[in-house]
Amino acid sequence: MARTVQCVYLGKEAEGLDFQLYPGELGKRIFDTISKEAWGEWQKKQTMLINEKKLNMMNMDHRKLLEEQMQLFLFEGKDVQIEGYVPPKPE
Incomplete structure (x- = not known):
């Protein structure tokens, strides 16, 4: 049987992650509530951020920015904003 969590992002009970994907306390929080x-x-948003902002994951400042955006997205419901990005229009 799949593990379920009360997902704070979706606001409902849903299938949980199979294992902790991120280290530390933040990783535990993600595992328990996402x-x-x-x-x-x-x-998807992370990939877009890395590509559009040309982030280098070897750069600690870039990693910190990505972690901050992740927390805003997952726990505060704030969408990722990239200056100049216009999403494609549905056909």
Whole structure:
């Protein structure tokens, strides 16, 4: 049986992550309160941030920015904003 969590991002009970994907206390918080679906949404935004802002994961400042954005997205419901980015219009 799949593990479920009360997902703070989705605001409902949903399938939880299989294991802790992020280190430390923040990783435990994510594991305990973020669903697979919400984590998948974050991964899309993370990829967009890394690509559009040309982030280098070897740079600690870039990693810190990404972590801050992750917390805002997952726990405060704030969407990732990238200056100049215009999402494609649905056809």
